[in-house]
Amino acid sequence: LAKTTQPISMDSYEGQEVNITCSHNNIATNDYITWYQQFPSQGPRFIIQGYKTKVTNEVASLFIPADRKSSTLSLPRVSLSDTAVYYCLVGFSGGYNKLIFGAGTRLAVHP
Amino acid sequence: EAQVTQNPRYLITVTGKKLTVTCSQNMNHEYMSWYRQDPGLGLRQIYYSMNVEVTDKGDVPEGYKVSRKEKRNFPLILESPSPNQTSLYFCASSFEGITGGHGELFFGEGSRLTVL
Numbered sequence: 001l002a003k004t005t006q007p008i009s010m011d012s013y014e015g016q017e018v019n020i021t022c023s024h025n026n027i028a029t030n031d032y033i034t035w036y037q038q039f040p041s042q043g044p045r046f047i048i049q050g051y052k053t054k055v056t057n058e059v060a061s062l063f064i065p066a067d068r069k070s071s072t073l074s075l076p077r078v079s080l081s082d083t084a085v086y087y088c089l090v091g092f093s094g095g096y097n098k099l100i101f102g103a104g105t106r107l108a109v110h111p
Numbered sequence: 112e113a114q115v116t117q118n119p120r121y122l123i124t125v126t127g128k129k130l131t132v133t134c135s136q137n138m139n140h141e142y143m144s145w146y147r148q149d150p151g152l153g154l155r156q157i158y159y160s161m162n163v164e165v166t167d168k169g170d171v172p173e174g175y176k177v178s179r180k181e182k183r184n185f186p187l188i189l190e191s192p193s194p195n196q197t198s199l200y201f202c203a204s205s206f207e208g209i210t211g212g213h214g215e216l217f218f219g220e221g222s223r224l225t226v227l
Contacts (some may be wrong), residue, residue, distance in 0.1 A: 043219055043220055046215040046217075087154065099159070099216075101146075103152060103153035104153045
């Protein structure tokens with residue numbers, strides 16, 4: 001089972017781009033990488049998912065190198081409302097088994 | 112509105128008094144799971160269910176039971192709660208994602224449990 005490692009915390013300022021990297025050295029061939037965002041007193045919510053190379057949606061981009069042993073969530077031009085905990089999750093379809101969440105990265109965006 | 116509903120949201124109980132936290136989803140999802148969240152430890156999976164009558168242990172199943180008699184419901188049962196089960200609990204559901212990549216997990220709002 002892939003274990004993930006993320007930085008415990010990060011600080012940024014409004015308008016900057018933030019990149020959060022997740023390490024998953026033991027990722028399996030069928031595993032996908034998913035990122036979730038969590039605000040205090042709320043359940044996590046889906047941000048983005050990818051398998052390889054680059055995926056982009058309206059809120060974030062996900063970069064996955066060829067060896068897939070890490071991934072980087074990129075948040076463009078963050079605002080105060082992006083202050084949250086971000087989780088990297090590695091898992092696969094057709095048998096979720098134990099979906100392993102990392103300990104999360106606490107992002108603080110300052111004015 | 113698509114949602115995952117947990118009850119109760121807050122509960123204070125005493126050691127040994129059996130309790131059940133209910134979870135219900137209205138999205139016809141096959142997959143449901145329970146997590147506990149503790150400071151510094153992130154989200155840890157307790158149990159998961161691939162479909163009705165199919166359940167399996169996650170990372171931290173000790174002291175918990177689950178059942179999946181209906182597709183929409185996945186209750187978490189603490190037969191004899193202990194103080195180390197004081198935590199914030201989340202239920203989540205998703206489609207099975209058979210086309211590749213597990214489906215987006217939809218989480219409930221959480222149930223904060225305190226065992227004295």
